[in-house]
Amino acid sequence: MKFSLPKLAYAKDSLEPYIDATTMDIHYEKHHAGYVAKLNAALENIDTQGKSIEDILGSLDSLPEEVRPAVRNNGGGHANHSLFWSILAGEKSDSEKNISGKSIEGAINTAFGSFEAFKKSFTDAALTRFGSGWAWLVVKDGSLVVTSTPNQDSPLMKHACCCSNSDESSTSIPILGLDVWEHAYYLNYQNRRPDYVDAFFNVISWDVVDQLYKNAQ
Numbered sequence: 001m002k003f004s005l006p007k008l009a010y011a012k013d014s015l016e017p018y019i020d021a022t023t024m025d026i027h028y029e030k031h032h033a034g035y036v037a038k039l040n041a042a043l044e045n046i047d048t049q050g051k052s053i054e055d056i057l058g059s060l061d062s063l064p065e066e067v068r069p070a071v072r073n074n075g076g077g078h079a080n081h082s083l084f085w086s087i088l089a090g091e092k093s094d095s096e097k098n099i100s101g102k103s104i105e106g107a108i109n110t111a112f113g114s115f116e117a118f119k120k121s122f123t124d125a126a127l128t129r130f131g132s133g134w135a136w137l138v139v140k141d142g143s144l145v146v147t148s149t150p151n152q153d154s155p156l157m158k159h160a161c162c163c164s165n166s167d168e169s170s171t172s173i174p175i176l177g178l179d180v181w182e183h184a185y186y187l188n189y190q191n192r193r194p195d196y197v198d199a200f201f202n203v204i205s206w207d208v209v210d211q212l213y214k215n216a217q
């Protein structure tokens, strides 16, 4: 097996009431595990030379054409969900809860003017993503940008339609992502995607996002 489910750093019920345990269980054990299994099946006869999933998504064009759609969908699914789980925190420490004084706070203020303006931009991206997809905060050319992608597309993919990655030298590195597929919220929120997006802001670990921001610089 080339890829495997990452371990969660918290209990599945620890994100309640914002994300319920049943949704977490199905989302992680069924949806994400399914992407991993299908990704491994698609790459079964491909020499990936120990590349990370991020490397593979950044060079999809180098894969044989017949496996590209499966790797795009399931490799994207694996990378997107791995990032998503990592930026969530259940019983949060004061440091995790607090963006104040972190590098990411300064970068958000520079890019958007204020945290509230960033939150509005991110929420708009999440609510206007029609159908299934993701809202993102990415680092692009050293700056923070809010965007969204359809399906399981990753901002790491060249030519991702969201991010104008047609320029090969300019990549978008996701540091915060929100899954807005209905499987991510429908049990608890039904059609109320705005309530789910708002709840998400209560379970973000700013320690992790800050570290991802620094790594992307």
Ligand code: MN
Pocket: 027, 031, 081, 179, 181, 183, 184
């Ligand atoms: Mn999902």
